[in-house]
Amino acid sequence: MIRTALTRRFDLGTPVIGAPMAGVAGGALAAAVSRAGGLGMIGIAGNHTAEFVTAQCAIPASAGLPFGVGLMAWVLDDRPDLLQATIAARPALVSVSFGDPGPYVAPLHDAGIAVAVQVNTVADVHRAEAAGADVIVAQGSEAGGHTGHRATLPLLQEVLTLTDLPVVAAGGIATGRGMAAVLAAGAAGVWIGTPLLACPEGLNSPTARARVQAAAGEETVLTRAFDVAQRLAWPSRWPGRALVNEFSRTWHGREEELARDDVASQRVVDARRSDDLDQAPVYAGESVGLVTAERSATDVVRDLTAGAERALRAVPDLLA
Ligand SMILES: Cc1cc2nc3c(=O)[nH]c(=O)nc-3n(C[C@H](O)[C@H](O)[C@H](O)COP(=O)(O)O)c2cc1C
Incomplete structure (x- = not known):
């Protein structure tokens, strides 16, 4: 013990x-x-x-x-x-x-x-x-x-x-x-x-659980892109670590542009509702490869x- x-x-x-x-x-x-x-x-x-x-x-x-x-x-x-x-x-x-x-x-x-x-x-x-x-x-x-x-x-x-x-x-x-x-x-x-x-x-939905199990430890990103897209008031000193997906590949590092793009923003909001995990975040850490x-x-x-x-x-x- x-x-x-x-x-x-x-x-x-x-x-x-x-x-x-x-x-x-x-x-x-x-x-x-x-x-x-x-x-x-x-x-x-x-x-x-x-x-x-x-x-x-x-x-x-x-x-x-x-x-x-x-x-x-x-x-x-x-x-x-x-x-x-x-x-x-x-x-x-x-x-x-x-x-x-x-x-x-x-x-x-x-x-x-x-x-x-x-x-x-x-x-x-x-x-x-x-x-x-x-x-x-x-x-x-x-x-x-x-x-x-x-x-x-x-x-x-x-x-x-x-x-x-x-x-x-x-x-x-x-x-x-x-x-x-x-x-x-x-x-x-x-x-x-x-x-x-x-x-x-x-x-977590079954789809999100499956993504987590399939992800390698190298496939996470520390990004503000998902917060900016959802217009969340998260203080900027705390980005979020999530699985790399199509959305993060497109927008990570382009947050200022994203803040002005209402179409991309709406895509993440909708994706969260429909569990489209190519666009919505799946938050996960670097140990995800062990899960x-x-x-x-x-x-x-x-x-x-x-x-x-x-x-x-x-x-x-x-x-x-
Ligand atoms: C999906 C997810 C959601 C989280 N939400 C919160 C939260 O609501 N409040 C909080 O204090 N920390 C939150 N965290 C951070 C955890 O409290 C914790 O610091 C972290 O998961 C520990 O590291 P690990 O993911 O490598 O085990 C979240 C983490 C994950 C993965």
Whole structure:
């Protein structure tokens, strides 16, 4: 059994957090992660309603399983209803990422809810600590979805020198060996998104799950093109890592032109509705090449944990 500051704080069987992934990680995926002893999180974005938050949180809660909710700070600024619905659902952990978590920590703490913040820079760490975060998530640019520009391992090592809070590693961790590596480096746990993208409990369509399984690790791109096309107000410092497709091949690097092209913009909006994945984004990280089968999230977390235990047991053999 792997014990860390994270498992002790949240009474987990394994230091694995199922990343909040808007559009993919609903209550069923979170429940499947928690069933394996991890902590599954539900991803909430600006296109969600407070009712969606309540309904998704009820899935793990009604099964007696712990869960978390991932919110976006830049969205909350205009959507206090999402924060209120989250607090009412009483999750064990709430992450407030992609923006200033400052205004949101006190209401969560007042309700007895721990707060995590994903960080991408040194300045982010200082801001999260000043805001009163309980857990820091060092999110490297290998990650799927929106992320920063620094790689996981150097970012993790630097964050560990900056804070005494538990630091969880996110971005590119998809095997027991990878999990063991970041735990050995000092992380208190792992925060995995991409390894869960082909799980049937997720909200991804069967077509999206098939794309994920077919993609190689080289076939992702960190781009703002999908946000610009959808006229989303995502702050520009967080582009999104998605599978390369026809749309990204055409428009990545031409975002200014795209901002003026309403036809191309409409094509992405329509493609999202019709699940046309040549034009719509499939957010996925660099570890996507390791996701080759459709498996339950419970099995993914169990195998990851067993693999990490094996890898950690082998470490003493390296010492002369
Ligand atoms: C499809 C997808 C959607 C995501 N949505 C969110 C989100 O809503 N909120 C959030 O804080 N992070 C989101 N992320 C980022 C994850 O929280 C996490 O940092 C990332 O998945 C970890 O790296 P990995 O994908 O290499 O495992 C998303 C990631 C993916 C792949």
